[in-house]
Amino acid sequence: MMGTLNVIAEPGKHDLVLTREFDAPRALVFRAMTEPELVARWWGHEPFATTVEALDARPGGSWRFTMTGEGTEPMSHYGYFHVVDAPAQVVYTYEFSGMPGHIGLVTATLEERDGKTFLTEQSLFTSVEDRDGVIASGMEHGAAESWDRLETVARSLVVTA
Amino acid sequence: MMTIYEALAEPTRRRILDLLRERPRLVGELVDLLEMSQPGVSKHLRVLREVGLVDVRQDAQRRWYELRTDPLAEIDDWLKPYRELLEARYRRLDNLLEELKRQEENK
Numbered sequence: 001m002m003g004t005l006n007v008i009a010e011p012g013k014h015d016l017v018l019t020r021e022f023d024a025p026r027a028l029v030f031r032a033m034t035e036p037e038l039v040a041r042w043w044g045h046e047p048f049a050t051t052v053e054a055l056d057a058r059p060g061g062s063w064r065f066t067m068t069g070e071g072t073e074p075m076s077h078y079g080y081f082h083v084v085d086a087p088a089q090v091v092y093t094y095e096f097s098g099m100p101g102h103i104g105l106v107t108a109t110l111e112e113r114d115g116k117t118f119l120t121e122q123s124l125f126t127s128v129e130d131r132d133g134v135i136a137s138g139m140e141h142g143a144a145e146s147w148d149r150l151e152t153v154a155r156s157l158v159v160t161a
Numbered sequence: 162m163m164t165i166y167e168a169l170a171e172p173t174r175r176r177i178l179d180l181l182r183e184r185p186r187l188v189g190e191l192v193d194l195l196e197m198s199q200p201g202v203s204k205h206l207r208v209l210r211e212v213g214l215v216d217v218r219q220d221a222q223r224r225w226y227e228l229r230t231d232p233l234a235e236i237d238d239w240l241k242p243y244r245e246l247l248e249a250r251y252r253r254l255d256n257l258l259e260e261l262k263r264q265e266e267n268k
Contacts, residue, residue: 003255005248007240010175011169011170022254022258024259024262032254
């Protein structure tokens, strides 16, 4: 069973809101979001490998995830934790090495109902351009992933032909 | 002419769209609900019609304003690659959570 992801980025606004349901108690979802060895297993995206360089989930603690892949410069996502209220809420800053200095403030809230967890993640940027830039940078990666898959398919076709 | 993004950037126009999402409405209703002057509301409705977000249906003496969602679907397309990236990420988290749940049960 898969939860539905909602991505809300209203034109002209500074924020980006994600909602997603998980079929697990929130204590587990919280662990998966804040323990370094667990985060490394799901964060990031194909075909990049994610290295959790820092993840100190307490107020003032820092986090830094670096993605590496063949033929591309390593890209990092990093920031500092402001609020860590297990298992209900985490507030942290978000910055991407592709657009340094454009900092977002992320509030991730976990609510539990009937053993399921509802995640709401609001990212607030200082301008519409910053928010759209972050979405666009994610898209470039998404496109890279699609091209990679296409290449794999193309290669397998060559082999069987 | 304004782009759809510019049209949507104005808070009152977003509020009008929210009200029209519930049901088609007459200008008078919008004037009451928004507590604005009729010329002000009409000006916003004209902008929304120009970018194709609102249609007018004539019913005897009354003009009903209704929402058109086609242009909003285009905006949604803009977010699609980003959503796909996150969907893949959260599917991995789903799998990890299944594993953690089994570990807890076996404790």
